[in-house]
Amino acid sequence: MAAFVDRVTVHVAAGNGGHGVASVHREKYKPLGGPDGGNGGDGGDVVLEVDPNVHTLLDFHHRPHQKAGNGRPGAGSNRHGARGEDKVLRVPEGTVVSTSDGRVIADLIGAGTRVVLASGGKGGLGNAALANPRRKAPGFALLGEEGETLDAVLELKSIADVGLVGYPSAGKSSLIAAMSAARPKIADYPFTTLVPNLGVIRSGDVTYTMADVPGLIPGASTGKGLGLQFLRHVERCAVLVHVIDMATMEPGRDPETDIDALEHELREYGGDELDLVGRLRIAVLNKIDVPDARDLVDLVRETLEARGLQVFPVSAVTGEGLPALGYALAAAVEEHRAALPEPEPVRVTLTPRAVDDNGFTVERDPDDPEGFVVRGAKPERWVRQTDFTNDEAVGYLADRLNRLGVEEKLAQAGAVEGDAVTIGDVTFDWEPTLPAGTLTAEESAGLGGRGTDNRLENNQRVGAAERLAAKRARRTPYELTDDGWSDDDLPEDVR
Template sequence: MSRFVDRVTIHIAAGDGGNGCASVHREKFKPLGGPDGGNGGRGGDVRLVVDPGVHTLLDFHHRPHATAASGKQGRGSLRNGAIGEDLVLPVPDGTVVLTESGEVLADLVGPGTTFIAAEGGRGGLGNAALASKARKAPGFALLGEPGDEQDLVLELKSVADVGLLGFPSAGKSSLISVVSAAKPKIADYPFTTLAPNLGVVTAGETVFTVADVPGLIPGASDGRGLGLDFLRHIERCAVLVHVVDCATLEPGRDPLSDIDALEEELARYTPALQGEHGDLGDRPRLVVLNKVDVPEARELAELIRPDLESRGLRVFEVSAASHEGLRELSFAMAEEVERYRASLPEPEPARVVVRPHAIGDSGFTVETDPEDDEAFVVRGEKPERWVRQTAFDNDEAVGFLADRLAKLGVEEALGKAGAEPGSQVTIGGVTFDWEPSTPAGVAAVLTGRGTDARLDASDRIGAADRKAAKKARRGNLDAEGGYAGGAEEDE
């Protein structure tokens, strides 16, 4: 039996970037022909694309984990690694992408609408791309960056113009089956409809869609019944229609109290797309008094109609069994839909929005480590990315990182913040003892491949040694003070 799933949590991971290659061109009589290591390939993205052929999120319910392909490593002879293939995940029209905290990231409406849910990591540069006048034959290459990983919540909100509201067995599914070509499951027991049904209705020259909202009962906005799972499907509806069962035999129920109970649930429900589609209380309402083919139901409909009209509601007496009043109802719904569509602003072509960085923004910050007053933490997109790309088992690669940080101004900022040679500095989760390198713009020290003379053993005392010496001095002072105090007591 097929299932309708309209809310899932997925775990996605984009592909990692491939590592660059450190290679030297070699041929007969030309053993050192220069660097020829290629770049690593970029990792694949994870994309969500609206597919008209997909109507549920059931596939994500069974397979919530998705990973894109990683880029390939670069090779010699200037051969770049292959780019990782993007992973395309088809989603139904009307899917909303949220974070686990409830922040809306994207509202996917319209066939072909695409959202990049996770970006692939950049490929590392090979030593051919890193060559310069000062470093003609680099003995290192940059590592590829890891791809984005995150958990997302997907919610399906039906793209319908008209939403039918009503208690279980009020006749919503029967109404859809006679005004459209939809064939929903119909029975005379509560909660027959376990998934929203959509139907296409044509009234004159207006074509619109109608959806029912199953399982609405008092307390639905708090999770009772099935209403909390399907209230989200009315957020996009331009018109809300109350379908009232005038032939119900349940004691203590009447059409007016049914409408009041459902209106209270709508008022207590907060739509996630409220800012874009307006509050549910502002949507136009129609009231359908259903099952008037039953004599007692017709009498009840004629009795309560004046009360409903006094509230400013348009009331229609219909019968899904005899098709009475359906034509008038269809044209009334079409009129409200056309009025809503006319009120919408004309669509504008999408524009590329460029957000430049502020003038004077260095792109990083230097802060004191909260766990150690003598240590520092550098935060910023560029420094953290450069650290991820560095192979710390290669001294030349570490020296190249030091040159980049110095050129960016990190060393100068550390000096102004009070850092001393040997202080512990953390960048992107990597902690090291800071040793000032050559000033920015000065040519690097030429040494052997894979080595850097600036990283030779230093005579400076490290931060850990200085901290231990400070504790030792404090202990000696305490001991001397205690001894002096004891001598005074003896006197």
């Protein structure tokens, strides 16, 4: 028999993005084929999806580590890497997802509901995507980003309209077996029910679900017995039914004492926020097929009704009283459904970014009075994508940061050349390319800064000049004649 697990901690990791590639097109008779490096593929996401056929979190108990597929790297000839495969984790309806510190991430209700638990890393751009009129032949590519990682707590809270609560051996499992097609384990010893059981019941035109919870005893809200472990499964129930064992022979037990003890545990567990006691509206006096139990019903009915409870004497064995109980539960469920507010339309509020918001901040480093920390999604992502073993890639990063305004903000914050600047996980000594604020973004974008194509073009011109000088050194000087040219008299375009 499969174990029932309703609370687990899973360690999820999304896929890493594939690296872009720096490649040059090579083909016969085409020596200047240009860059053709493809982009890396995005990493796969870790997704939670509600599956009606899943009823427990047992799979994650045995396999708590879940990882999505990595994106494939790019290749030459403009071939992009494939996207990593998503990891879809199928969970039961009613699963609450939270962080290890208790912050709720999602409450999954409804078949097919999906939520991305960890997003895959973005793939890096190849040099073909980085080429532009000023940088015609990039000799570098961007790295793929790492996927998100998270330790998430999955907690199952059963979705049921009616919850049966009571002492151990009160007959809750027998009751749900008699009223539905569910077949829970039934025996004549306490704590036979170790997991919540769910049954579907139809009374007239109303169909509703009923769940029984392992027996509650005094102290259940503080962890005694099995109560604390399974009390979460009654949080979503619209109606709570107290099943009372009318044939118990335990000393000190009577219907009123049982109800008082149960209300105390529900109040301690749920408090005023959940108001579980307010949902306790029906008392089921079970096992009236026992002669002494039937005689006791008349003694307690008036007292229980005075407490505002509807009383239904039943026998799960013979079926006596079950139809009336079923119709009463259906009416209570219908009343609850009618009182539910209409679902509000989803409204999305778009807040435009302020005109002076560059998407990053510059602050003093709390660990280094002489250092600075740059925080922001763009600069931190750019740093993660940079291959620091490639000087051109580092220059490209510096140009991007300069155009974003990072150097200007650092100068305004009091940074001077040589100060330590931290962006993400990288710390470097600041070397400003130009005095901050001297040029507009349009002007600075056309300059030959660090790592741009102008530097490569200068190198190409220097190489061409050296080749021309060598050629001229090997050339035989022209003889000066009446109608000829000397070497010094050659036109500029010929020399």
